[in-house]
Amino acid sequence: DVKVTQSSRYLVKRTGEKVFLECVQDMDHENMFWYRQDPGLGLRLIYFSYDVKMKEKGDIPEGYSVSREKKERFSLILESASTNQTSMYLCASSFRVPYGYTFGSGTRLTVV
């Protein structure tokens, strides 16, 4: 089975800090995605990547950036964390859509 590993399950950071959320997949998937999940708002796409060094903005990219230097790793960066970025962050990867996405376990980030 494909595994998508997110480096932290729970994270607490201070306002203004630079925050890195790491995601690694082990099945040579081309596509990787970052979502945030908030009560009542469902899943919202932040950024995605179809290939190494390639990135595309999703629906809510403001305040975030990403890095994909290697195929298996897709990092989400909060340049200056704010309290409104407190959320559950989910990473996903896929080879092709018909096989669906494989999600990581999520990182619950709290910004204080």
Place this chain on the structure above:
Amino acid sequence: AQSVTQLDSQVPVFEEAPVELRCNYSSSVSVYLFWYVQYPNQGLQLLLKYLSGSTLVESINGFEAEFNKSQTSFHLRKPSVHISDTAEYFCAVSHNAGNMLTFGGGTRLMVKP
């Protein structure tokens, strides 16, 4: 553009009762359809999917969903739920030539003893 509507944000049901979670999508082209389940404090797991062929698809834990093209629906059903089915369920759709899934807002299934 495609969109997915899950008509119920919460569905409370008693154990061993049947349940239906509704999903409607809008798309002008052929689609692939998915249901994902999210247990508390976990990521999403693929429950079942429709790609082509039989319009009725089943999961290993007793859920089934039926693709209805004329009604653009993909409702999820289970004839008898267990406490362990308590989770949030997400419907998703993709254009069959694309790489992206569009997710519905989710339905929280709450199974009561």
